[in-house]
Amino acid sequence: MKFTDGFWQLRPGVTALYASEAYDLVASDGRLVVTAPTKVIERRGDTLNRPVLTVTLTSPLEGVIGVRIEHFSGGREEIGFDLVGAEPGHGDAEVVGDAGLLRSGDLTARVTRGAPWNLEFLSGETRLTGSGHKAQAYLQLASDAQVDPGPVGNARARTDGPRSHTYLHEQLDLGVGELVYGLGERFGPLVKNGQTVDVWNADGGTSSEQAYKNVPFYLSNRGYGVLVDHPGHVSFEVGSEAVERVQFSVSGESLQYYVIGGGAPAEVIDRYTRLTGRPASVPAWSYGLWLSTSFTTDYDEATVTSFIDAMAEHRVPLSVFHFDCFWMREFNWTDFEWDSRTFPDPEGMLERLHAKDLRVCVWINPYIAQRAPLFAEAKELGYLVTRPNGDVWQWDLWQAGMGFVDFTNPDAKRWYQDKLRALLDQGVDAFKTDFGERIPLDVEYFDGSSPERMHNWYTQLYNQAVFEVLEERRGSGEAVLFARSATVGGQRLPVHWGGDSTSTFDSMAETLRGGLSLAMSGFAFWSHDIGGFEGMPDPAVFKRWVAFGLLSSHSRLHGSSSYRVPWAFDEEAVEITRRFASLKLSLMPYLLAAGAEATRSGIPLMRPMALAFPDDPATAYLDRQYLLGSDLLVAPVLTATGEVEFYVPEGRWTSLLSGETRVGPRWYRETHGFDSLPLYVREGAVLPIGARDDRPDYDYLDGLTLEVYPGGSGSSELRVVQPDGVEAVFAVERSADRVRVSGAPGSWGARLAGGERIDSVDGRLELELD
Incomplete structure (x- = not known):
């Protein structure tokens, strides 16, 4: 201003x-x-x-x-x-x-x-x-001051x-x-x-x-x-x-x-x-691939089951199924009731989905439509935000006649949470907490809070109310949101996703910029709509976005008016989704350790280059690449031609996909097929690779391979965090001609990058350098 x-x-x-x-x-x-x-x-x-x-x-x-x-x-x-x-x-x-x-x-x-x-x-x-x-x-x-406060919000929504x-x-x-x-x-x-x-x-x-x-x-x-x-x-x-x-x-x-x-x-x-506040830890299963019904598409249990079964038939590992808005009846959002016309047996359906080894997420928001029976109940109890004259504040934007819950009222908060508890009792595992941004100013709150200050703070109260119930019922470390709106402190309530993008390369790039900006604001866990939300992406956009999405902290296939199942694009899209979903799951020992570091220090999983390399002036403006964890450089392909420019900082970097090396500091230009992108491992890294690529929550130490990359000297530690939170610590000692690794006894091994794996004996092994 x-x-x-x-x-x-x-x-x-x-x-x-x-x-x-x-x-x-x-x-x-x-x-x-x-x-x-x-x-x-x-x-x-x-x-x-x-x-x-x-x-x-x-x-x-x-x-x-x-x-x-x-x-x-x-x-x-x-x-x-x-x-x-x-x-x-x-x-x-x-x-x-x-x-x-x-x-x-x-x-x-x-x-x-x-x-x-x-x-x-x-x-x-x-x-x-x-x-x-x-x-x-x-x-x-003065009343006629020529100062523009700026179009800072949704003017159409007042x-x-x-x-x-x-x-x-x-x-x-x-x-x-x-x-x-x-x-x-x-x-x-x-x-x-x-x-x-x-x-x-x-x-x-x-x-x-x-x-x-x-x-x-x-x-x-x-x-x-x-x-x-x-x-x-x-x-x-x-x-x-x-x-x-x-x-x-x-x-x-x-x-x-x-x-x-x-x-x-x-x-x-x-x-x-x-x-x-530090980011809360999120469960290992949440790192796997999420599939959504999308927003305005038609679906019922048969549709949902057909998608899940087809993913299995195509050998695309799936961890979470998400039901978007229309799991509830139209004009009733949010009433927390399954639409009986399409989901007559929600408890049975949720049990059947769990039998397929899936977690289930459902969409909610803090608004209650006038048609929903809950509206009259909330009005009678005084649980909705009111106008200064005492009327319930209502409008028709989004849901007809909707009001919104007053989370400054402890009784209203408990009432809302009880609705969530009922869904958790049915078998729901997570909530997508949508909206929370269009919060008006001509209102009064139960606790007398300033409407201007509550505008941004409302989302924190909303997300916090939901997160508390998940922690209460699922336990610390098992609670996970998929939240859109946030402010200071929102990082304590992960995960957040990037909102409504379009299905273009330009929008893919702006989505990445948004995630990196959020990372610089203390948010550690972040996702986005793979393929874009609005419109139908062409196959090239979808396949490139799949690679980017599955090399993000969290990964969800979601759209607006079209399904985001990979076979809707072409057969190669199925192969690409399988390839990068499997790659991510094999990297779970590395990713979960990076998540644990985030909960200790606030350092995000997706790290802007300027955050990771502050002493390298060439990284200051980079917003088309990032570090995933401490050792993996990712440069999503944002062009139809497959051409990508990226920068590698000082040292030798090795492609995780091809084994080729790049030496920095230097810019490179490469052209990649859909099954590839610049994905480089930092010099001197020890990358823990899991033995499984079909699920995110497995025993990481069973068949673990520590992939050792050239460079570095002296002693270091590597931590592998299991899904149950137990840490295994490996000691790595480097000399001019060999690398020694010691840790807990088990079926783990190590190899030099691109070399043969050597099994550990009594928790120790030695690798000879060329």
Whole structure:
């Protein structure tokens, strides 16, 4: 949101009051409080009729410093994000001469007394960023102010952003060569410099500026991140209004943000997810292939069974079957009742699907249609969000006359969860939590929450309510969502998928950009609609998307008005789906270990190159390739010709599919058939390969092969995490002429890449190098 008209002027109707100096510094109890008048105080009379900003610095966690900017502090306490990792006792505040200091771990905030206003953040003696002249401001907008709050939401659905008469903004310096990533799932360029980004959840598809998963956290390549603790509308100008700064603004009388230190980007994400919550672990079975009924297609149990049986006949391993919206009767969504016309025996059907060794997921959303009997029940009980006059808030967009559940009401939450418990009792294993973005502003909540702040936060309450029931009934580590909308903290409730794409190569590329942007925002587990959602992909798009989808953390075949079974395209599509589904399942010992690492550190399975190789400037803008785990480089083919350009960082990289090697740092151009893509293993990797390729949840140690790639020296460890969570640790020692591996006794072995497998003896083996 832009308030200025060029460098010197404000836009018509805008009044800005800037923090002009640090007039007073008070340090006590781990807090530094700064009085910042909006004019330099030159005489006593200047203190009269003069607004001030109160700036309070605290630390909720080692290496994290919070800044709260307030104009009036007498307002009610508004909701913020759940900072589940915040701890008391961090932060050491003092005033030394003309400097106020707050130290927390390796991060220091320093405020210099006097004018001009100067707040800076340092790691050791290195300045990371700072807030300088005309950076902190309280802004007042006249009713006719020429400021556009932006088309930040679904205007047609009347959920576009709020308009306020007062705002606060902060501007943090953007250094030469500094790049900004993150801000949630965004489908444009991975690097956010030069962009205006409005954090406001919206249902806009993958081809627009809108996003389902908005996260007011950005990651700088200069060794820090910034979280704006405001669940409502946050507008970012990333080197776009003031090209030397990142500006973020919120409506109201206060602004709270946190600067998160760490150094390398992975360490910043580690600290950020310590503060906002680690991703939960997800079960091994969820990594397998999911097949959906698709959205508006016709289906019943016979259709579902025919698809499942045909997948088996074509030897395409399937792990999860997903029932999309029409498992419920039309005009009734969401009433949690199977449509008896097409599914007269849901319990029996679910039992029959389980007998085929499948898990079952069903689609839900937080809305209740007026035609559903549940609507009258929820209205009577007061469980639906209301208008200020007490009427249930309703509209006809999506489901006729629908209202939405008020998750701020504990009784309403339990009521909704009881409906889910009944489905779990029937045999359902997982829920696709769709929607949660089109949340209006002309409403009142049970707990009195601000509608503006609840707009983005609503999805967290919704997904959390569902996830809690899954954990309660299925146990920790077995709960899995397939969620579309999210905000800060949503990473604790995996998995998330990329939303409504079109069935084109362009949309495949934008989908990948969205996933990589979300990864830079602390989300570890992510999926997307293989083949695209809207339209019918041509066979080339489908086959290329299959390879990409099955080299993602989670993999689902899903569409809108057409089925996504591979034989609907051509026979080769069946072969390609089988090939990459089997490849993924053989990589499960590697993938599940990467998932376990994500739950420990927040580091995503699909890692942007800039996250994995921060010291290589060539990776800074790469958004068409990624690391899957720590050792596999994946470059999806995004062209009809099969041509693909990709970059390999320093070292020797070996194709997992062909055994060819590439040496970096260097760009390569290759042409691949549908059964291939650039999939390269990092130099010095030890890649655990499972003995089975027909299911994701098997005994990984039974017949495990450790594939050893050239390079590296010294000692290292390899962890293999079993589906039951038990870890096996292998010690790897390299010398100039041999590699020694030791671990638990069993039927595991090892081989040099492309060589013969050698079985272990009493948990040990030795490989001779050429």
